[in-house]
Amino acid sequence: MVKVGSTLAILGLCAAVAACQNPQQVIGNKEDMMAAAGFKFVPANTPARQASFKNLPPHKFSREIKNGQVFYVYPDPTVCVCLYVGNQAAYSRYQANVFQKNLADEQQMTANINSMNDWDWGPWGGYPYPGWYY
Numbered sequence: 332m333v334k335v336g337s338t339l340a341i342l343g344l345c346a347a348v349a350a351c352q353n354p355q356q357v358i359g360n361k362e363d364m365m366a367a368a369g370f371k372f373v374p375a376n377t378p379a380r381q382a383s384f385k386n387l388p389p390h391k392f393s394r395e396i397k398n399g400q401v402f403y404v405y406p407d408p409t410v411c412v413c414l415y416v417g418n419q420a421a422y423s424r425y426q427a428n429v430f431q432k433n434l435a436d437e438q439q440m441t442a443n444i445n446s447m448n449d450w451d452w453g454p455w456g457g458y459p460y461p462g463w464y465y
Contacts, residue, residue: 358390358410364428365405369421373414375406384414392422
């Protein structure tokens with residue numbers, strides 16, 4: 332039984348490591364969603380842009396108003412050293428896309444959990460019935 336527990340622990344650890352993403356991947360996915368929502372990519376490629384860029388909180392949306400219009404800016408000093416700029420409509424589309432992705436991820440997780448209901452526990456001692464040993 333110790334062998335089975337160790338094997339399951341190792342498999343669980345391998346699955347957890349495979350599911351992890353590094354920060355650049357997470358930021359890159361977020362930026363892909365922003366571009367799909369209509370945000371524009373603006374590189375920080377001049378000294379004036381770079382100085383202004385450093386005043387913004389990294390990886391956080393900021394709401395800016397210019398000429399009476401609302402804009403959202405997202406600075407990325409990690410992946411592209413750039414600024415993503417979008418209007419209210421782009422920000423709303425981005426939020427809707429994030430919601431849809433989270434909903435889809437949750438539905439996939441639920442489907443994975445429910446798929447275990449059809450699994451044959453017989454060889455494992457008939458869980459949840461007597462015969463299951465930890």
